[in-house]
Amino acid sequence: MTDPSSPASMQSVRAIERAIDVLQCFSLEHPAMTVAELGRKLGLSRPTLYRLLHTLERKGLVRSSGEPARFELGHGVAGIAHVWLARLDPARLAAPVLARLWHDTNETVALCLPQGKMRVCVLEHPGRQPLSYARGVGDVDSMAATASGRAMLAFLPPAEQEPALEDAGPERPALLRELEEVRRAGLAVSGGAIAGIRGVAAPVFDRTGRVVASVAITGPEVRLSGERLEALSAAARQAAAEVSAALGHAGGLPAEDAAP
Known part of the structure; x- marks a missing residue:
């Protein structure tokens, strides 16, 4: 030898x-x-x-x-x-990133994927604190109803956005304004859909710049506010960026003029 x-x-x-x-x-x-x-x-x-x-x-x-x-x-x-x-699978590549995010935040963290006008949770670590909230792997909800969904919806092509926008009914103008803010911030924040629960979520992109998932952190509003909300928002963005990089994304959000 x-x-x-x-x-x-x-x-x-x-x-x-x-x-x-x-x-x-x-x-x-x-x-x-x-x-x-x-x-x-x-x-x-x-x-x-x-x-x-x-x-x-x-x-x-x-x-x-x-x-x-x-x-x-x-x-x-x-x-x-x-x-x-061919081996790039968002859930598999996100697993170690979400495990670290869960360890660092002690809150419920999840990876969600788009499925038509719905979003589905494919990976979740429930929060370890006595007061926490988890939906569970396999949970399906409207794209427009959750932070994890709107983080993806904001970056979908217009034709793929339309079914979710149609379901918004009279709330469509408000939803469009919120999606514009999500594109600018690279982050969606929700609160009120479930009393006392707040979520933050950041989009995940593949090598072509297409949104393919979102990383979400969920917890009670009493903890997800003020400086802690800012810290968790930054953590969600960082985790989403790491998963995007693992999928071959060059970094950064899609150009504003390319957004729907």
Whole structure:
């Protein structure tokens, strides 16, 4: 067995690290780069870069074209990405994030998914305090009726919003104004639907920027108010951002001009 601390093994590890560095140089802003541009970015010599690029090209991870040659990511990257993307499941990826959120807040935390004009709870940790409230996994409610639903509803395309808006009846104008505020704040807050209970929820986005879930914190109004409400709101946003990142989302809320 090869000693991992031997010079040969260390050299192989450095070569792998450099190859990964090359692949990570490419971005939406810089989809294609010359050897000279890569060299300036990575601080590597031309001979080293050419060896790395030719190896990556043989494996289909980069391709070159033009004169001077410009390199870009190849079809092999798509194959690797497909395997990763196929395994992206919001509930599975959110589980450790929600467990930590529950531990840090001591309140009921949940992950909800959109289902037509309804929202369904797929993951929940009930609060550990004597006075708490939990709906339970599998609970289904109107998108417009809960913070967890409105956090998603605000970012859905207009056509997908419409069924929930129709159910709002005369409350539709007020609901539309609230959804605008949710888009600006990146957070929905509810209170009053169930006497004495308040919830805060933040949207979760996938790699395409589509809203696919929400992270919610629920508890009695006597605890979810003032500075504690602000702290829990920040915690919900942070947890939702972590789940979004795990799903491949680049970060941030959709642009205001792209919102419905």
